[in-house]
Amino acid sequence: xxxxxxxxxxxxxxxxxxxxxxxxxxxxxxxxxxxxxxxxxxxxxxxxxxxxxxxxxxxxxxxxxxxxxxxxxxxxxxxxxxxxxxxxxxxxxxxxxxxxxxxxxxxxxxxxxxxxxxxxxxxxxxxxxxxxxxxxxx
Amino acid sequence: xxxxxxxxxxxxxxxxxxxxxxxxxxxxxxxxxxxxxxxxxxxxxxxxxxxxxxxxxxxxxxxxxxxxxxxxxxxxxxxxxxxxxxxxxxxxxxxxxxxx
Numbered sequence: 001x002x003x004x005x006x007x008x009x010x011x012x013x014x015x016x017x018x019x020x021x022x023x024x025x026x027x028x029x030x031x032x033x034x035x036x037x038x039x040x041x042x043x044x045x046x047x048x049x050x051x052x053x054x055x056x057x058x059x060x061x062x063x064x065x066x067x068x069x070x071x072x073x074x075x076x077x078x079x080x081x082x083x084x085x086x087x088x089x090x091x092x093x094x095x096x097x098x099x100x101x102x103x104x105x106x107x108x109x110x111x112x113x114x115x116x117x118x119x120x121x122x123x124x125x126x127x128x129x130x131x132x133x134x135x136x137x138x
Numbered sequence: 139x140x141x142x143x144x145x146x147x148x149x150x151x152x153x154x155x156x157x158x159x160x161x162x163x164x165x166x167x168x169x170x171x172x173x174x175x176x177x178x179x180x181x182x183x184x185x186x187x188x189x190x191x192x193x194x195x196x197x198x199x200x201x202x203x204x205x206x207x208x209x210x211x212x213x214x215x216x217x218x219x220x221x222x223x224x225x226x227x228x229x230x231x232x233x234x235x236x237x238x
Binding site for chain 2: 019022023035042043049053057061063065070075079088089092096100
């Protein structure tokens with residue numbers, strides 16, 4: 001029984017390590033972009049530090065988000081909860097609010113496109129023509 | 139740490155078997171990575187995240203990283219340093235954490 005608890009602990013630990021590695025890779029790429037843009041290099045330790053920071057900040061975000069949702073008597077976290085996370089800095093809050101409207105707009109358009117596609121599909125079901133093929137945007 | 143692997147030429151880039159980038163390029167972490175990071179720390183198993191909230195959180199995390207990087211650069215420039223070392227990062231850390 002103790003062995004099982006230990007392997008579970010080990011599994012969780014190695015899963016965490018994999019997540020940390022993925023975060024480290026992403027942070028590295030983002031820092032690379034900044035380095036190119038500002039023409040200033042980052043030391044490896046700095047990137048590792050930022051990546052550790054980000055991982056820990058995620059824990060804070062996750063717990064806060066869960067608490068906000070539960071406070072609103074929900075089990076699903078929504079964009080209002082995320083906006084609350086950004087409350088400490090005015091410019092951050094404004095940026096996140098604008099972003100959330102942008103995201104909502106894009107998703108709305110995507111849904112409208114999908115709906116249109118399926119409507120066209122059912123109209124064309126009698127004809128085996130490929131005229132209804134929709135090009136994908138890139 | 140494993141590299142990007144064979145997936146680097148395609149849309150999805152994987153690291154340690156987790157997708158870190160997708161079609162939009164590295165527009166912040168990939169959604170799946172963010173989702174896994176959040177679920178790792180949830181106390182309640184029933185907690186879920188809406189799609190929009192996930193995208194927004196990914197954006198927030200991206201800003202966090204970029205802000206840390208840019209402030210580090212500014213500090214290094216102010217000190218006439220050749221590159222951003224942990225010393226510069228330590229100086230910008232307090233304000234960064236207060237802003238988030």
